[in-house]
Structure formats: C-alpha cells, structure tokens
Amino acid sequence: MIDILDQDIQYMPGIGPRKKVLLSSELGIATLRDLLEYYPYKYVDRSRIYSVKEIRSDMPFVQISGQILSFEEFEMGPRRKRLVAHFSDGTGIADLVWFTGVQYIRKTFKVGQKYIVFGKPTIFGNRYQLAHPEIEQASELQLSQMGMQPYYGTTEKMKKAGMTSRAVEKIMKGMLERITVPLDETLPPFITGRLKLVSRDRALRDIHYPKTSEDMSKAKLRLKFEELFYIQLNILRYASDQRRKYRGYIFKKVGTFFNGFYHDHLPFPLTGAQKRVIKEIRRDVCSGSQMNRLLQGDVGSGKTLVALMSMLIALDNGFQACIMAPTEILAEQHLATIRGFLGNMDIRTELLTGIVKGKKRKAVLDGLLDGSVQILVGTHAVIEETVQFANLGLVIVDEQHRFGVAQRAKLWNKSSNPPHVLVMTATPIPRTLAMTIYGDLDVSVIDELPPGRKPVMTIHKLNNQMTSLYNGIRQQIRDGRQVYMVFPLIQESEKSDLQDLENGYETLCEVFPEFKIGKVHGKMKPAEKEAEMQKFVNRETQILVATTVIEVGVNVPNASVMVILNAERFGLSQLHQLRGRVGRGANQSYCILVSKPQLSKDTRRRIDIMCDTNDGFRIAEADLKLRGPGDLEGTQQSGMAFDLKIADIARDGQLVQLAREEAQKIVDDDPTCRKPEYALLWKRLSELRKTNINWAAIS
Ligand code: ADP
Numbered sequence: 001m002i003d004i005l006d007q008d009i010q011y012m013p014g015i016g017p018r019k020k021v022l023l024s025s026e027l028g029i030a031t032l033r034d035l036l037e038y039y040p041y042k043y044v045d046r047s048r049i050y051s052v053k054e055i056r057s058d059m060p061f062v063q064i065s066g067q068i069l070s071f072e073e074f075e076m077g078p079r080r081k082r083l084v085a086h087f088s089d090g091t092g093i094a095d096l097v098w099f100t101g102v103q104y105i106r107k108t109f110k111v112g113q114k115y116i117v118f119g120k121p122t123i124f125g126n127r128y129q130l131a132h133p134e135i136e137q138a139s140e141l142q143l144s145q146m147g148m149q150p151y152y153g154t155t156e157k158m159k160k161a162g163m164t165s166r167a168v169e170k171i172m173k174g175m176l177e178r179i180t181v182p183l184d185e186t187l188p189p190f191i192t193g194r195l196k197l198v199s200r201d202r203a204l205r206d207i208h209y210p211k212t213s214e215d216m217s218k219a220k221l222r223l224k225f226e227e228l229f230y231i232q233l234n235i236l237r238y239a240s241d242q243r244r245k246y247r248g249y250i251f252k253k254v255g256t257f258f259n260g261f262y263h264d265h266l267p268f269p270l271t272g273a274q275k276r277v278i279k280e281i282r283r284d285v286c287s288g289s290q291m292n293r294l295l296q297g298d299v300g301s302g303k304t305l306v307a308l309m310s311m312l313i314a315l316d317n318g319f320q321a322c323i324m325a326p327t328e329i330l331a332e333q334h335l336a337t338i339r340g341f342l343g344n345m346d347i348r349t350e351l352l353t354g355i356v357k358g359k360k361r362k363a364v365l366d367g368l369l370d371g372s373v374q375i376l377v378g379t380h381a382v383i384e385e386t387v388q389f390a391n392l393g394l395v396i397v398d399e400q401h402r403f404g405v406a407q408r409a410k411l412w413n414k415s416s417n418p419p420h421v422l423v424m425t426a427t428p429i430p431r432t433l434a435m436t437i438y439g440d441l442d443v444s445v446i447d448e449l450p451p452g453r454k455p456v457m458t459i460h461k462l463n464n465q466m467t468s469l470y471n472g473i474r475q476q477i478r479d480g481r482q483v484y485m486v487f488p489l490i491q492e493s494e495k496s497d498l499q500d501l502e503n504g505y506e507t508l509c510e511v512f513p514e515f516k517i518g519k520v521h522g523k524m525k526p527a528e529k530e531a532e533m534q535k536f537v538n539r540e541t542q543i544l545v546a547t548t549v550i551e552v553g554v555n556v557p558n559a560s561v562m563v564i565l566n567a568e569r570f571g572l573s574q575l576h577q578l579r580g581r582v583g584r585g586a587n588q589s590y591c592i593l594v595s596k597p598q599l600s601k602d603t604r605r606r607i608d609i610m611c612d613t614n615d616g617f618r619i620a621e622a623d624l625k626l627r628g629p630g631d632l633e634g635t636q637q638s639g640m641a642f643d644l645k646i647a648d649i650a651r652d653g654q655l656v657q658l659a660r661e662e663a664q665k666i667v668d669d670d671p672t673c674r675k676p677e678y679a680l681l682w683k684r685l686s687e688l689r690k691t692n693i694n695w696a697a698i699s
C-alpha cells in the first residue's frame with residue numbers, strides 16, 4: 001500500500017508548480033510527510049477576542065472583532081500617506097494605521113463589514129492604535145475556529161513570492177483537511193499509555209493547529225519524545241548488536257612495554273584522573289568485547305600520555321596501535337611527543353600523513369603489514385583502504401568530533417576483529433549531546449589537571465586600552481615569558497573592520513622594537529609554519545602573531561599570555577581552546593580578550609562566561625545553550641548531528657534522558673527488537689533508516 005504521506009506535494013490544492021519548486025528548493029519539502037513535519041517555530045494565542053475596552057498598552061498582541069466606521073487619510077510629505085481606519089466593536093474605538101499599501105487596504109476593506117483584527121496595541125493621543133495589523137473577514141466559521149496561530153519559518157525568496165508564514169499555514173490546513181484517515185501510530189501503546197503521550201495523529205494535527213496552549217504542549221512533548229526515542233533506540237540497538245556480533249581482542253597482560261615505561265620513563269607521576277582512566281581502559285580491553293570509549297579531558301589535562309600508555313598495553317599483547325590527529329601539524333607534534341616520552345625504548349613509531357610520500361610511505365606501509373611498525377601516528381590518511389596492518393589492536397582518535405560511527409566502522413576491515421577504539425576530545429561535549437551523537441560510546445573523563453598548574457586568569461579589555469595591554473605584555477616578556485596574539489583575519493579586508501594579522505604584525509614591530517616577533521597563519525606552507533612554530537618553541541621569538549591555526553594542540557609551556565583580538569568574533573569553544581594554549585607551565589598565565597566597546601547581549605555573555613570560569617564543561621553547556629547543537633563545532637560538517645526536527649538537545653535534556661531510559665529498557669529486554677510486541681518499533685526503525693542519511697551511516 002502506498003502511504004498517502006509519500007505523495008508529492010504538488011497534488012495538494014493550492015500548490016502549483018511554482019510553489020512546489022520554492023518549497024523544495026528553499027525548505028527541502030517534497031512530499032506530504034516533509035510538509036507535515038515542517039513544524040511551526042512559534043505560536044500566538046488567538047483563541048481569545050478582546051473588547052476594545054479591555055485593551056492595555058502592555059499587551060504584546062491583541063485581537064479584536066468589529067467593523068470599520070470610517071477611513072481617514074493624512075498626507076505625510078510627497079507621495080507618502082498615512083491611512084487610519086476607525087474601528088469599533090461597540091465598547092470603544094481603536095485606530096488601525098497603515099503607512100504603506102494604502103491603496104490596497106482602501107480597495108480591500110470596506111466600511112460596515114465585520115473583521116477580525118490582530119496586532120500590537122500602542123497608545124496614540126487618547127486612543128489605542130494598531131499599526132499594520134493583520135486583518136481578515138470574520139465569518140462565523142472563522143470565529144469558531146480561532147486557536148493558537150502557528151508561525152512557520154520562511155526564507156527571503158519565499159516571502160518575495162508571497163509565501164509568507166500565513167500562506168504556509170493555509171497550505172498546511174488544506175493538507176490536514178485532505179488527510180481524513182488517522183495518521184499511523186508509531187509508538188506502541190505500552191509507551192504512550194505509561195508516559196501519557198497523545199496519539200501521533202492528534203499530535204501532528206495539534207502541532208499545526210492547537211486550539212489551546214495545552215494542546216500545543218502535549219503535541220510538542222509527544223513529537224519530541226518520539227524523535228529522541230528512536231535515535232536512542234537505534235544507537236543502543238546498534239551498539240548491543242555490535243557487542244554480540246564481534247569479539248573484542250583481549251589484552252590480558254601488562255608487560256615490559258607498559259611496565260618499562262611506567263617505571264623508567266614516566267617523567268612525572270600520573271594524576272589521579274589519568275590513573276582512573278587507564279584503569280577503565282584496561283578493564284575494557286580485558287572484557288572480551290570491543291572497547292568503544294570516549295575520553296573527555298580539558299585542554300592540557302594530559303590525554304596524550306593516557307593514549308600512549310594504552311597503546312603500550314596493546315603492544316604488550318603483540319598488537320599494533322595507531323593514533324590519529326585531525327591535522328598534519330598535530331600528527332607531527334604527537335609523533336615528537338611520543339618519541340620524546342619513549343626515549344630509548346625499542347619501539348618502532350612511524351608517521352603516516354598525506355605528505356609522507358614515495359619511498360618513505362612505502363617503507364611505512366610495508367612495516368605496518370609485516371608488523372614491525374608498532375605505533376603509527378597519522379591523520380585520517382590512516383583509514384584509507386590502502387593502509388593495511390598486520391594486527392591492529394587499538395585505534396586512538398585525538399581531538400575529534402569528526403569521527404562518527406561510520407568512520408569507526410571503516411576501521412573494522414583492518415583486522416579480523418574490530419580494534420578497540422578510544423576517541424579523545426578536548427571540547428567537552430555536554431552529556432545530552434554526547435548521548436545523542438556518541439550514544440554507543442562509554443565515557444571516561446579526566447577531570448583533574450596536572451599539579452602545579454595555576455588557572456589562567458581571563459581579563460576583558462576594550463580595544464581602546466591597548467597601551468596598558470602592551471605594558472603588561474612587555475613586563476611578561478621581560479620576566480622571560482612568551483606571548484601569543486591571535487587575529488581573526490590574515491589580511492585587511494574592505495568588507496570588515498576586523499583587525500588583521502598583517503597590520504597587527506607591523507604595529508607590534510613598532511611597539512616592541514626590542515623583541516622578536518613571529519607569525520603563523522593558514523595560508524603559509526606547512527614547512528614555513530613549522531619553522532615559525534619551532535622558533536617560538538626554541539624561544540627565538542617572544543611574540544607569536546597567529547590566526548586560529550594554533551587553536552589545537554600546540555604546546556609551549558613557557559608562553560603565559562594569550563591575547564585574542566576581536567574576541568567578540570569567536571565562539572565560546574574556540575575561545576576556550578585558544579586559552580588552553582597558555583597555563584601549561586608553572587607560571588601564572590593570562591588570557592586577554594580584546595573587544596570593541598559595544599557588544600551584543602550574547603557576545604557580552606560569552607565574554608563574561610570566559611572571565612568567570614576555566615571549566616570546559618560549564619563552557620560547553622553554555623555554548624550549547626547560546627548556539628544550539630547544530631552549530632556545535634564539528635558536529636555539523638561531520639553529518640553527525642542528527643537533524644532534529646523538533647527536539648532541542650540543549651533545552652530538552654530531561655527528555656533525552658527519558659528517551660534513553662525507555663530505549664534501554666527495550667534493548668535490555670530484546671536486543672534485536674524482533675519480538676512481536678516490538679513489531680511497530682522495528683518497522684519504524686527500518687523506515688527511519690531509509691529516510692535519514694545519518695541513520696544509514698549507523699546501520
Ligand atoms: P591534552 O592533550 O589533554 O590537551 P597533553 O597531553 O598535551 O594535554 O598534556 C599537556 C601537558 O601536560 C603536556 O606538556 C604533558 O607532558 C603534561 N602532563 C601530562 N600529564 C602530566 C602529569 N601527570 N603531570 C605533569 N604534567 C603532565
């Protein structure tokens with residue numbers, strides 16, 4: 001049977017070819033289902049009609065019903081008119097006012113007819129007036145149907161073509177009237193019953209036409225729950241499937257590599273958190289199932305060492321290990337760090353990135369295949385088909401939000417069993433988001449920084465206070481420290497008044513003739529960048545002028561000042577990452593956020609949060625609230641953010657939790673979801689997999 005919802009929208013009354021094209025190109029709506037799932041973003045209560053007498057100027061909106069007594073036009077300069085309609089419902093007179101479209105209004109609306117008028121009341125002289133109100137004929141039918149009015153998002157292009165929210169509303173109404181059969185239920189009665197959720201049919205009709213705000217809330221709750229529930233069910237079912245299907249390698253012993261390193265090479269005692277996480281990892285790799293663990297730890301919390309020690313366990317059990325970084329610079333840095341840590345231990349560690357070519361590359365590939373390369377450090381180049389291992393046992397993915405289930409799955413054909421996977425991230429992902437994106441991963445947290453670190457002091461300065469800032473910098477450098485200065489742009493741009501690196505560099509050279517200044521940015525060749533970074537590491541330069549290329553991973557413990565210019569232009573997580581470049585040594589460090597004086601409310605809030613806390617988790621939560629999850633770094637490009645239609649991970653945290661618990665109960669009872677009582681769930685899961693790209697990646 002063909003589902004009516006699969007029908008093309010063009011067969012709906014009121015949708016001609018032109019509207020069809022607009023709906024599909026602007027909003028991606030092609031079928032009735034797409035349209036039905038295009039939910040309003042807000043509602044205005046129009047269930048009540050007020051009398052003119054009741055109007056108060058603090059009402060955001062008011063709706064009145066009555067007739068136009070007379071029109072009056074006022075000249076307002078050349079070719080500009082103001083049109084006033086005196087409007088009455090018998091309890092008083094209000095004025096309706098228009099400054100544009102005067103002719104159209106005069107032609108359309110008649111004295112003596114009954115209208116419903118809706119708008120924002122303001123007081124003008126001794127009367128209330130409604131400027132550019134919504135006005136419609138008031139038939140009896142209309143009056144009896146007034147409820148919450150939905151508002152739909154439309155684009156500029158749509159508005160120009162007359163497809164306003166009101167027009168979408170009409171199309172929606174037409175469609176819902178045409179669908180006379182009840183819409184299919186997608187949640188089993190044992191869930192809707194227990195959680196007291198309204199039916200899907202009720203919810204989908206009410207979400208577009210709620211009579212009351214209570215109906216609207218019930219509809220929203222039902223649809224949000226459903227959306228989150230199926231994401232959770234899909235992830236949990238998938239994870240449990242994988243666990244049953246694949247045996248994980250068992251790393252039984254801790255041998256000479258791990259112990260040798262621990263006793264003879266560890267340069268400092270591990271923090272409590274590092275020890276705990278290593279234990280958690282050891283438990284996983286001994287369990288017989290594949291490890292899928294997410295390691296969250298703020299910048300500088302020492303994740304690299306945890307990674308290395310985990311790899312040594314793999315080596316002790318005769319396996320190879322690999323660690324992947326998001327960029328070539330970082331991969332190279334990891335290689336250097338790891339080789340540094342290992343010192344003279346006899347472990348073959350190699351690099352594989354896009355720039356490792358020719359003979360060198362072949363040697364590495366051969367070494368991987370014959371097992372002589374024990375630790376591989378690389379970029380995503382590692383997951384390419386051509387890279388084959390003798391026995392890959394553990395994969396570590398660093399600084400990653402771009403490594404979803406699909407990418408992890410790719411690793412599995414690199415060895416007979418899937419290797420253990422540890423994903424490390426410095427951008428703390430709030431719990432509810434982690435549950436949604438990394439729902440199949442276990443989570444470990446390093447919630448402690450190595451000892452002796454002083455929290456970075458963050459200070460907000462305005463861009464007219466540069467002199468005092470320069471004095472501070474001079475003092476720090478005289479004390480032997482180094483300074484980063486980050487610019488939002490490389491070169492001057494006509495289009496913006498942002499500070500740019502090239503000009504900034506010139507200025508700094510004039511201000512600080514006594515110091516050496518280096519610069520790095522994304523347009524430089526990797527080798528040049530590397531050389532500049534190296535100079536800074538060796539303290540040949542005291543100030544490093546940079547763009548955000550230094551954001552991730554760079555480690556110069558002697559640098560104590562991070563100046564961020566046009567800080568208003570950076571997102572919270574980016575600011576936090578940049579700040580993480582300092583505070584890595586024993587000295588007090590500073591992060592100076594320089595902004596223009598007038599700031600928007602959101603920007604103000606971002607800067608306040610930065611000055612307030614160093615806690616990455618609090619920052620991530622705030623970021624999620626301010627920006628919404630779609631924007632969250634990495635999640636978008638990766639196609640990993642589920643395209644949520646109605647739920648909001650930032651605001652609906654409790655519902656995410658509830659959906660997870662409900663899904664968990666089902667998977668605990670029947671991991672395959674094939675029991676007859678779950679038939680409906682199984683059917684829905686299969687449907688969703690067909691229509692949702694992100695879901696397809698998982699299955
Ligand atoms: P992350 O990758 O988590 O941002 P790193 O692994 O780069 O952090 O570690 C930051 C710095 O802290 C490095 O210089 C590292 O050598 C150092 N470090 C790591 N663990 C400890 C520890 N237990 N005690 C002291 N310093 C540590």
Ligand code: MG
Pocket residue numbers: 303304398553
């Ligand atoms: Mg790191």
